[in-house]
Amino acid sequence: MLLRSYSLAILFFVIATPAYTQQHTISGYIMDADTGEKLIGANVSISGTASGTTSNDFGFFSITPSTDSLKLEISYVGYESQEIALLLDQDTSLNISLQSSAQLTTVEVTSDRVERIEENVQMSRIDVPVDQIKKIPALLGEVDVIKAIQLLPGVQSGGEGQTGIYVRGGSPDQNLILLDGVPVYSISHLGGLFSVFNADAIKNVNLIKGGFPARFGGRLSSVLQVSMKDGNNQTFKGEGSIGIITSKLTLEGPINRGKTSFIVSGRRTYLDLFAKPVAKSAARQDGSEIKPKLHFYDLNAKVNHTFNDRHRLYLSAYSGADVFYTNVKEENTDFGGGLDWGNWISAARWNWKIAPKVFSNTTLIFSDYKFNAGVEYTEYFGNETSNYKSKYLSGIRDFGFKWDLDWIPSPTHYLRFGAGMTNHKYNPGALTFKASDFDFTLDTIIGTAASQSQEYYLYAEDEVDLGRLKLNMGVHASAFNVENTFYHSVQPRISARYALRNRLSLKGSFNTMTQYINLLTTEALSLPTDLWVPSTDQVLPQRAWQVALGAAKSYQNLEVSLEAYYKKMDNVVSLRPGSNFLFGLDNKWEQKITQGSAETYGAEFLLQKKSGKTTGWLGYTLSWNQRKFDDINGGHTFPFRYDRRHDLSIVINHDFNDRISLSGSWVYGTGNAVSLPFEKFHLAESHNGLLSNRYEIQQFEAKNSFRMSDYHRLDLGIQFSKKKKRHTRIWSFGAYNTYFHNNPYFIYSSQEYEWDPVREMGINKTIFKEVSIIPIIVPYISYGFKF
Numbered sequence: 001m002l003l004r005s006y007s008l009a010i011l012f013f014v015i016a017t018p019a020y021t022q023q024h025t026i027s028g029y030i031m032d033a034d035t036g037e038k039l040i041g042a043n044v045s046i047s048g049t050a051s052g053t054t055s056n057d058f059g060f061f062s063i064t065p066s067t068d069s070l071k072l073e074i075s076y077v078g079y080e081s082q083e084i085a086l087l088l089d090q091d092t093s094l095n096i097s098l099q100s101s102a103q104l105t106t107v108e109v110t111s112d113r114v115e116r117i118e119e120n121v122q123m124s125r126i127d128v129p130v131d132q133i134k135k136i137p138a139l140l141g142e143v144d145v146i147k148a149i150q151l152l153p154g155v156q157s158g159g160e161g162q163t164g165i166y167v168r169g170g171s172p173d174q175n176l177i178l179l180d181g182v183p184v185y186s187i188s189h190l191g192g193l194f195s196v197f198n199a200d201a202i203k204n205v206n207l208i209k210g211g212f213p214a215r216f217g218g219r220l221s222s223v224l225q226v227s228m229k230d231g232n233n234q235t236f237k238g239e240g241s242i243g244i245i246t247s248k249l250t251l252e253g254p255i256n257r258g259k260t261s262f263i264v265s266g267r268r269t270y271l272d273l274f275a276k277p278v279a280k281s282a283a284r285q286d287g288s289e290i291k292p293k294l295h296f297y298d299l300n301a302k303v304n305h306t307f308n309d310r311h312r313l314y315l316s317a318y319s320g321a322d323v324f325y326t327n328v329k330e331e332n333t334d335f336g337g338g339l340d341w342g343n344w345i346s347a348a349r350w351n352w353k354i355a356p357k358v359f360s361n362t363t364l365i366f367s368d369y370k371f372n373a374g375v376e377y378t379e380y381f382g383n384e385t386s387n388y389k390s391k392y393l394s395g396i397r398d399f400g401f402k403w404d405l406d407w408i409p410s411p412t413h414y415l416r417f418g419a420g421m422t423n424h425k426y427n428p429g430a431l432t433f434k435a436s437d438f439d440f441t442l443d444t445i446i447g448t449a450a451s452q453s454q455e456y457y458l459y460a461e462d463e464v465d466l467g468r469l470k471l472n473m474g475v476h477a478s479a480f481n482v483e484n485t486f487y488h489s490v491q492p493r494i495s496a497r498y499a500l501r502n503r504l505s506l507k508g509s510f511n512t513m514t515q516y517i518n519l520l521t522t523e524a525l526s527l528p529t530d531l532w533v534p535s536t537d538q539v540l541p542q543r544a545w546q547v548a549l550g551a552a553k554s555y556q557n558l559e560v561s562l563e564a565y566y567k568k569m570d571n572v573v574s575l576r577p578g579s580n581f582l583f584g585l586d587n588k589w590e591q592k593i594t595q596g597s598a599e600t601y602g603a604e605f606l607l608q609k610k611s612g613k614t615t616g617w618l619g620y621t622l623s624w625n626q627r628k629f630d631d632i633n634g635g636h637t638f639p640f641r642y643d644r645r646h647d648l649s650i651v652i653n654h655d656f657n658d659r660i661s662l663s664g665s666w667v668y669g670t671g672n673a674v675s676l677p678f679e680k681f682h683l684a685e686s687h688n689g690l691l692s693n694r695y696e697i698q699q700f701e702a703k704n705s706f707r708m709s710d711y712h713r714l715d716l717g718i719q720f721s722k723k724k725k726r727h728t729r730i731w732s733f734g735a736y737n738t739y740f741h742n743n744p745y746f747i748y749s750s751q752e753y754e755w756d757p758v759r760e761m762g763i764n765k766t767i768f769k770e771v772s773i774i775p776i777i778v779p780y781i782s783y784g785f786k787f
Helices: 002-020 130-135 143-148 271-285
Strands: 028-030 042-044 051-055 060-063 069-075 082-087 092-098 125-127 155-157 164-167 175-179 202-208 222-228 238-240 246-256 260-269 287-305 311-329 332-355 357-383 384-410 411-439 440-447 451-464 469-482 485-499 504-515 517-520 531-534 542-555 558-575 593-611 613-628 645-657 661-671 675-685 690-700 711-723 728-737 746-758 761-771 780-784
Touching: 042 060, 051 060, 060 384, 069 092, 082 092, 125 728, 130 143, 130 202, 143 202, 143 311, 164 222, 271 287, 384 531, 411 531
Parallel strands: 028 092, 175 222
Antiparallel strands: 028 060, 042 051, 042 069, 069 082, 125 202, 155 164, 202 222, 238 246, 238 780, 246 260, 260 287, 287 311, 311 332, 332 357, 357 384, 384 411, 411 440, 411 451, 451 469, 469 485, 485 504, 504 542, 517 531, 542 558, 558 593, 593 613, 613 645, 645 661, 661 711, 675 690, 711 728, 728 780, 746 761
16 A cells, blocks of 8 residues: 555656746755765755745755746855855756865854744754764763753753653653654663763754654654764764773765765773773682673664665664673582663665655664563582573564655645554563473463554645745644554644744644553653553553744844743553552553543743854743543642753853863753652551551652752863864863752651650651762763864
8 A cells, every 4th residue: 555655646746746847946965065964954045035945854955946047045054155046947956065164264154044943834843963962061971962952941851860851741752762764762871871872973963842743753742853974975084082981983984985975883881891800800819700791882884875866875773782791600600690771773765856846765664672681590510400591581673664755846835745654563571481400390481472563654744835924734644553453543733933023933833643652661760671562452542732832033143932832641651559560571561550641831941052153052941740640649630750840951162262162061950749758657466465567657648749859960071172183182071060969869768866855755757868879070081083
């Protein structure tokens, strides 16, 4: 059915396009002059008119002017703008190369022709230049895309040092995180301290929090698009760094200059390199042998080839994992155990310029997330051996197909169509246990059987320019088949922009979303043992609708936006009180969860500067986030754990010159909501007049009725760059939590003895104490290089 739709659509556009060819069309690609990297969202406009367009995710643009004689203006943030005079007598293909402002030594590049925030119909979207992300000071100096996203308005972190993101009241599983168009199911290393995205391999990052275009679906709260670099197709380049905890190396260059390029980027921790000698030395003193494995790694690779001006092929892959394993050998025993988890992601994308106004992209996707834990014990008795082995495995695997088509019949219409299908395979947890002891052998499997589901979607959208009024209208239709259950959903989307005077515009959006897969987790911490499971006949799909209103204005290279939003979510998932899913080993996991509703609303303010010597942003969020479940809190509404009334972030990067840059970030947030007992009493059983089996009962008020202390932190960093004969070296210094603030991570209760002068006796008083996992300043240093 998809292939038939694909063929008919192509035939329709090839036949229909000549009806619009009374004027000639200019189409082509916009790229970086030095690297050949395609530029996403570059602005293309016709001088003296309001007509314009932007390049798509592959750098392609198409525009049909109303006159044959014109000046074409091309601009992109951080690049020198170009003007091209044209006299059209036929359709024209242009490949336009822009010079990066980083290569210009005498001119600071600014341009009024760059598409301004008030011109774009899309609202609730934020683009963060990767160069800014690389300069933001981070924990242990490890540049982190997700930590930078957490500093944006409407986005919250899960806690100190965590990479989870909570967008406009949503949960981590409600974020569609895409790496080159492929879903990423686990974004954390070291339990959440670092993310899986290596900034050296990344070209573009953008976040959509609302007003979702029809081409996106499958999640309720956000879409985070991360695009890998294509690889320099002009010259061989490299960069890397050596830090406190990791080292990185990126190599890129042409295979066939101008046509085929590659990029390979790797990152690895070396904690185990230092830990191994210490551990082995200590073990030898006890007469044993130890082999520890303690590290995480990321590997990105991409190859792209241009066959001709109409056909391009991209192959990309990512592999990353955390490995924690130890093997201990003693005289008569051998013990080994540990765990590892990680992602394997790959994509094959084919670009086809069907006609000057029609662009197609076909993608094959593969995403595999696995968590493994195992232990093995062997004991030797002369010639006899006993062995015990267990292994736990869980994960989710996707195979999918996507087809997207852009049709630009005129400067006032930009149409997009597409379809896709994904086969999900779930492994919610299985434990293999083997034992052999002399004449006894046991081999068994405990846990939930693997299951599969199929998810389908179709979409259509049109961006219409009516002068002052600009609209993006579309519909996303999806279906989900799991075992003998079938769900479907039709989700309308609309966004509008109305231009006022003085570069000010009003914006509004409405969208509905449906999500068919769920993450079983706790509110407290995202762990690799969290399980992905499908909607079933007992677990309904999550659904949401969101409305937003706002205003946007730009002044030179400053962008200002103010938005208010309201979002209602139904069928959100939570564990029942006192339940756990026992690593998925219980086949009745559906009976241990409950579904309810969520309501979140608030306002967001963003002041952003993307170019110039000083860049950064100021973001503020005022929000309310409440949830309601029949089986939790007596059916009454309660604040979500990450309901934060106020959230403020300030990020500043300043280049004093081409050698020295200073950066800093300060964050403040209302403390997390927590549940604490307000009274306790004791019960005891009586047997023959004697008290026994004494129990302590704690009484709680409403769920999450207490607040932890407010969170705030200042990070500072400075970079020193120097161009050498054959390379550029970069020294980075900085500090995380520079004023030693004890930000709370969790709360525990303890008993303290206290003398009561009134009753003239000693009593045990319950004290609640907050614990910080990073109560001190954490300095960092790293050495980077480029060649």
